[in-house]
Amino acid sequence: MSAWWRRLRIWGRKRRYVIRRDPRLNLAYRISVGVVGAMVLAGGIVAIPYPGPGWLIVFLGLGILASEFRWAHRLLQFARGKYDAWLEWMKRQHWSVQGAFGLGTCAVVLGSLWVLGVFGTLAGWVDYQAGWVESPIL
Missing domain, CATH: 4.10.810 (Virus Scaffolding Protein; Chain A)
Structure with a gap:
């Protein structure tokens, strides 16, 4: 991992810690993450049957939600496992x-x-x- 990426991640963690300390700011942040993640997830679900990165968009939306919500993290792990298993089945x-x-x-x-x-x-x-x-x- 490059040094600039490591510095960016540390900077992001510090900002998130500041947001978590203020309950109102934390609630607004979580709502924002929820809305953005749900919108990306919905767009990905619509895009699944079409040529292009439909599943990638779905996983991106779940990843956004998983950054703040434990249920989304569990769903992301479950969905990735099922998707990988389905691809392997289809190859056979x-x-x-x-x-x-x-x-x-x-x-x-x-x-x-x-x-x-x-x-x-x-x-x-x-x-x-x-x-x-x-x-x-x-």
Whole structure:
């Protein structure tokens, strides 16, 4: 670990100690961490089926919450263990099972994009008129 990172961590610990001594400031800090962590976690949950770092965002949100809440730390450890076990299980599966999972994920992504109206918006940009591209809820 580099010296500047070590100094930054020590500085952060000192500031957190000062915040913990004042009950009102500590409560405001914990509420802020809870709100930010919950927002990041919710964004990660929404992003899970889409290509990109959905699970990374989920673990980041849990990590933010775990910095202040013991329950979040336990949940983070549990979720990381289950995620790692699921990845190992998936690696051991036949290519057809892996492909079926990939097709299922693709169907979820395409279905949610259709419901959210993305296809209708794109069709409007290129002046394509078809009823099936329009969202059923919009």
